[in-house]
Amino acid sequence: MRPSGRHVPGAPRPTRTRTARAAHSRTITPDVPSKIVIGLGNPGQQYAQTRHNVGWMVIDRLADRAGWSGRARNKDAAVAVGGRYKGLDLLLVKPMTFMNESGIAVRKVLARDRAPLHDMLVVVDDFSLPFGKLRFREGGGPGGHNGLRSIIDELETERFSRLRVGIGAPDRGFIDHVLSTFDPEERARLDELLDAAADAVEAWARDGVNKAANRHNAFELRPADAELLAPPGEVGGPAGDDGVRRTKTGWRKVRTEAPE
Template structure:
C-alpha cells in the first residue's frame, strides 16, 4: 500500500524544467489533474499536497531541500505520520532509460543518484519503491551534471507528461497494495 508519493527535484525557478526535476514534474501534473495545490510545510522541509483516490488519501511531497538532502524531508514526514518505507514511492529521473520510459522498482541501491543516496542514508533502509523516469544519456563530451540540470526539450517534456497521465491510472492499484499487477500493467503498456 502506497501512502506517500515523493517527487525528487531541486527547488527554485532555475531548476523547474530540468531533467533532474522529473519527480517534481510528475507531482505537479498529478496535483493539476486532481485540482489540489501544494503548501509549504516547514516541519517537513518541503511542499505538501493531499489527493483523494478511490483507495483513500495519498500524500504528495516535494522536498524543498536540494536533491542531495532529500532524505531530511522524507524521513521527517515519515516519522510524523508513522509511514513505513514499503508505503513510499519515490519518483526520480533515470539516466539509464530513454526519455519518457517509466519503470517501477522495489528496493535496490541508489545507482549514483544523490537524492536516492540521501534518502537511503536518512532512512537506513533501501526498501522503498521507486518510479524511474527515463531522461536518456548526455551526448558524448557533455558532463552528466550539466545534462541533468538542463531543461527538457519541448517535445520531450510533452511526451513525458503524456506518460505521467497514463501512469496516474495505476495509482489506485499501487495505493491498494497491488504493486506487482501495477508494475506488470505499467511495463507492458507504457512505452
C-alpha cells in the same frame, strides 16, 4: 493550543465523527493509513523545467488531477498536500532540501506521519532509461542518483519502492544533462509521459508495487514518427475507421473536423 495528535496511554481513543470523515476529504489525518508519494527535485525556478525535476512534475500532475493545486503547505523541509482521491488516501510530497539532501525531508515526513516504508513511493528521474520509459523497482541501490542515495543514508535501508522515469541518456556530462531542459521533441510528448507516470502511481497506491510493475514497466513512449508504422486501428498506429487511436495506456478518440 492545537492538540499534538498523539495518543495518551490509558486514555480512550477518539472515534471518527462524520465531521472528521468529511474533513478527511480535504486533508490527511494522522490516524488514517495513507500512501505517501515523494517526488524528487530541486527548489528554485531555474530548476523547474529540468530533467532532474521530473519527479516534481509527476507530483504536480497528480495534485492537478485531484484538484489540490495551490493548496500545498510547507512543513518539515518539504511541501505537501493530501486528501482522498479516487478512493485513495494520498499524501503528495516535494522535498525542499535540494536533491542531494532529499533524505532529510523524507525521514521527517515518515516520522511525522508514522508511516511504514511499504506505504511510500519515491518518483525519480533516471538517465539510464530512454526518455518515456517507466520502471518500478522495490528496493535496490541508488543507481547513481544522489537523491536516492540521501534517502537510503537517512533511512538506513534500501527497502522502499521507487518509480524511475526515463529522461534519456546524456550526450555530455551527466550533471549537465540532468540539469538541462528537455529537447523540443521531448517537450512535445512530456504531457503524455507525465500522464502515464501519474497513472502508474495511482496503480501502485491501489494495487501495490508488483501489480503496478507488471502493468506499467512495459510502458514506453514511441517516437512520434514511428506511430505510423503500425496499421490503422492497432496499438501505436493512426486511428481506425471508428475514429479511435489505440495506445498502450488505452483508447483515445481522435477529434475530427466537421465537413464544410
